[in-house]
Structure formats: structure tokens, C-alpha cells
Amino acid sequence: MEVILLEDVKTLGKKGQIVKVNDGYARNFILPKKLGIEATNENRNNLKLQKANAEKVAKQQLDDAKQMAEKLKELSVEVKIRAGEGGRTFGSVSTKEISTAAKAQLGLDLDKKKIQLDEPIRTMGTHIVNIKLHKDVVGKLSVKVTQQ
Template identity: 40%
Template sequence: MEVILKEDVSNLGHRGDVVKVADGYGRNYLLPKKLALEATAANKSVVEQMKESAVRRSAKEKGEAEQLLTLLNDVALVFERRVGENEHLFGSVTSSDIAHQLEEKGFNIDRRKVQLDEPLKSVGEFHIPVKLHREVTAHIKVTVKGEEKAEA
């Protein structure tokens, strides 16, 4: 099945691309989520108009992402978690935790844009990439500390 992408889909293509996908993937995922259109003759003519507007929109989004990049590169997040032996955390710091703390600081970043391969499970300092645009990636300094134990 051939479809025309309405949005960027990772590992598939960019907005406006005509791609060949499995029938089930197209019918059950891309079309219902409005990520793609069926590649008919009428839709292909609409694609040209979509590509022109997509280029303008992408340039605007990239400009906004670059402005956000300058602000985000100065951000440092600190998480305190309980630790056990060998500085190993009880629980972990996830991309949702990072996105939530960024939101508290006034940045509206979707958790899926935080490029965390696996949750942070140890104490230390990490530089976490945040994909703001397909060409713009910010790096946020995340520090995980052990919680101070209250002496009784």
C-alpha cells in the first residue's frame, strides 16, 4: 500500500513523502491516527500543496526550536532519590520525570522528545538529549543525587 505522510514518522519518512508500507500498518495505524493519506491521483496533487506549506512550517518550527535550544542548554535538573548499596537507586528517573520537571520550569516539552534510552538507575551527572526538531537537539544536564538520610 502506498501512502502520503502528513507528519514525520520516525524510521519511515518525512512529511509529504510517498512511501510504501504494509497494508495492515497503513490501515490500522497511519490512516486512523491521521499520519498519512492513501496515495491516490487526487491526493498526490494535494501533496504538492502540502509540501510547500510543510517547508514554510518546518522553517518556522526550526526557528522556534533553535530559540528554545539556547534556553534549554542552560537548564540543569536535579533529582533526589533513595539509594541502596553501591549508589543504586530505588526506582529510577524516567523521561516522564524529566519532562514533568521541565514543565515546572516553564518549558512545554513532550516526554517522547526526551531521548532517554533507558531510565537512569544510578547516582551521577548525565547529559540527556531532547529532540526539539528533526535538525535541532538540545542537551540537558540531569543530576541524580542520593536522598539525605534523616538521623533518628
């Protein structure tokens, strides 16, 4: 019997694959546990449609991320921190502060977890920060750190 896997099964394959298994294994294990469905013509067509839709959505997300990366190149955010004599800062600029400043100044809702800092920003001036927009796309945002 051929089944379409609905979840990853360690010994058989990954989600979405069509695999051939013994009838008893399918009836007693895979089908009751909802790990797969019988590979009828209707189910095969549904699988093809789902894969096509998933590819379309993934391509759209990638295009959106690339557009956002281009937009971010031209933008700049200003973050004010406390500093003492000689421009020495108290503390550092965190991803949360950058995210909050981007929302307030630019109207961009950037997740603080997607902002990547090699090390905390502890100096005044302009710094380039990486923002992971997609698994394949990283945008760069200019962050200007000034004295409060």
C-alpha cells in the same frame, strides 16, 4: 489530462505532484475517490501557495527548535530519587520523571517521548540527556540526580 495529486498514489506519484493520466482514469478513479484534482491554472496557483506556506512553516519550526536547543544547554533539572547506603539507587530515573521535573522547575512542557535515554539513569550525579526537538535538531538538558 493533468491532475494534482491530493494523496500519495502508488503507481502515479506523491502528494502535490502534477501528473499526466488518461482522461478515463482521471474521471473514473482519481477524481471520484478524491485522490486528485484537475490541474487548472487556479489549482496550480493554489498548489504553489500551499507549498510556499508549508516551507515557511517548516522553516519557522526549525528556527524555534534551534532556539530551544540553545536555551536547553544552559538549563538544569534536579530529580530526587530514593537511595540506600553508599548512594545505591532504588530503581531508575525515567523520561516521565524528567518531563515532570522540567515542567515543575523550569515551566517547560517537554514530551516524555522526545526525551532520549541511552539507558535508564541509575546513578547519582549530573547526566546529559538528549531531547529531540525537531527531526534535525537535538537539544541537551542537564539532569542532576540527588538523594531524596
